Amino acid sequence: MRRPLIAGNWKMHLTRQEAVVLAQQIAQRSGDTTTADLAICPPSVYLDAVGAVIRGTDVGLGAQNMYFEPNGAFTGEISGSMLVDLQCRYVILGHSERRHILGETDEDVNRKTAVALELGLVPIVCVGETLAEREAGKTAAVVSGQCAGSLAGLSAEQMQQVVIAYEPVWAIGTGKVATPEQAEAVHADLRRLLETRYNAAVAETVRILYGGSVKPDNAAALLSQKNIDGALVGGAALKADSFFGIVAGVGDA
Numbered sequence: 001m002r003r004p005l006i007a008g009n010w011k012m013h014l015t016r017q018e019a020v021v022l023a024q025q026i027a028q029r030s031g032d033t034t035t036a037d038l039a040i041c042p043p044s045v046y047l048d049a050v051g052a053v054i055r056g057t058d059v060g061l062g063a064q065n066m067y068f069e070p071n072g073a074f075t076g077e078i079s080g081s082m083l084v085d086l087q088c089r090y091v092i093l094g095h096s097e098r099r100h101i102l103g104e105t106d107e108d109v110n111r112k113t114a115v116a117l118e119l120g121l122v123p124i125v126c127v128g129e130t131l132a133e134r135e136a137g138k139t140a141a142v143v144s145g146q147c148a149g150s151l152a153g154l155s156a157e158q159m160q161q162v163v164i165a166y167e168p169v170w171a172i173g174t175g176k177v178a179t180p181e182q183a184e185a186v187h188a189d190l191r192r193l194l195e196t197r198y199n200a201a202v203a204e205t206v207r208i209l210y211g212g213s214v215k216p217d218n219a220a221a222l223l224s225q226k227n228i229d230g231a232l233v234g235g236a237a238l239k240a241d242s243f244f245g246i247v248a249g250v251g252d253a
């Protein structure tokens with residue numbers, strides 16, 4: 001059985017004080033959650049402060065990005081070992097905003113994923129098509145191409161540690177959520193791909209999250225789909241009430 005994961009991606013939002021307060025609220029309420037793993041991914045400059053708040057709770061700390069080099073003259077970058085030092089458990093890699101706004105390629109994501117795994121971090125590797133790609137009937141090709149590139153060269157053991165997040169670009173921050181059937185179709189494709197590339201055990205183990213305008217009122221319908229194992233949540237993760245409204249959707253599943 002795959003244990004659902006609900007991960008909040010705070011993106012480039014909140015002040016330090018707001019981040020600490022939100023983390024406190026989430027930490028306080030996390031004890032009531034038995035149905036899912038929880039993670040919060042604050043901006044990297046707040047990782048230390050947020051990490052101190054949630055230490056000792058079941059809420060996992062995640063970063064939103066990392067660089068693939070271990071250290072050196074890479075101004076502005078943050079290495080995976082620095083994230084380990086801050087006791088991160090997860091790192092989001094290849095988010096569509098990084099791919100589309102900051103020019104990150106599948107090759108970059110692949111190098112980062114391999115390093116994250118070596119360091120014992122759980123990479124949350126994001127894939128997803130644009131609206132133009134969906135309308136051109138290319139969703140399956142785009143998503144499987146991103147998976148092939150971003151996850152190239154991983155052993156079956158490594159692949160089992162990876163979390164995939166399917167996030168259609170047209171649904172992120174737009175309020176336009178994929179229907180449960182649209183999302184499930186892609187998730188089922190991804191799981192078949194894992195079975196073809198690896199084996200049935202890997203396909204059964206890997207958690208595939210949905211992301212893109214997940215809210216308390218649509219969470220249960222999405223999370224009850226057979227191949228949807230949780231959610232990567234942006235806007236609705238910025239308030240404890242809506243974050244836990246989504247977590248409650250797992251219970252309904």
Ligand code: PGA
Pocket residue numbers: 009167171172173174175211212213214232233234235236
């Ligand atoms: P959203 O963002 O929930 O605000 O659409 C999701 C994401 O980008 O991970």
